[in-house]
Amino acid sequence: EVQLVESGGGLVQPGGSLRLSCAASGFIVSSNYMSWVRQAPGKGLEWLSVINDGGTTYYADSVKGRFTISRDNSRNTVYLQMNSLRTQDTAVYYCARVGELFVFDPWGQGTLVTVSS
């Protein structure tokens, strides 16, 4: 079964850092595009970052220079390192596989990040 499981969310102070993990099963992360998407409370979906099968990364302007996407092929896991966190980064963070035609499927269950003092 193809599945994604996120972890690493929690409460962090403004200016702090957090690393999210997304463990994949049922497929090989390094052979796919993998992405992070977030959803602030009561808001819509916002694409953040993607890493392609060649390891090239792309970021939304809102997180460029602060967030870093990476992967560990041996663990079949994708990460999102989040630095210089702001209160407006408070959201549920989802990872997703990006398939043909740039479809997001499947999605993980999400992990909540709260940035507050």
Next chain:
Amino acid sequence: SYVLTQPPSVSVAPGKTARITCGGNNFGSKSVHWYLQKPGQAPVLVIFNDSDRPSGIPERFSGSNSGNTATLTIFRVEAGDEADYYCQVWDNFSDHPYVFGTGTKVTVL
């Protein structure tokens, strides 16, 4: 960056048909995908490539794309269809290429 516009809400009676629109420029050249999201849950793909259904998605869900508007149609609406629905495209001309629509809350009366 590319913008996808959806109506904030759609209300429909059980058994009737719900239509959710998604507007954008030059849609005809893009593949549109649709996701539903129930409260507290992750999004789920319901339509890809304008009108294709993933396995396990009921035939009641149908998609189309014409001109500058894509439409998700839900036939014979059930109470369990109540959710937020998002369209999504990939815009290869943008530095923000993965674009989600603003989302539509479908309420079953």
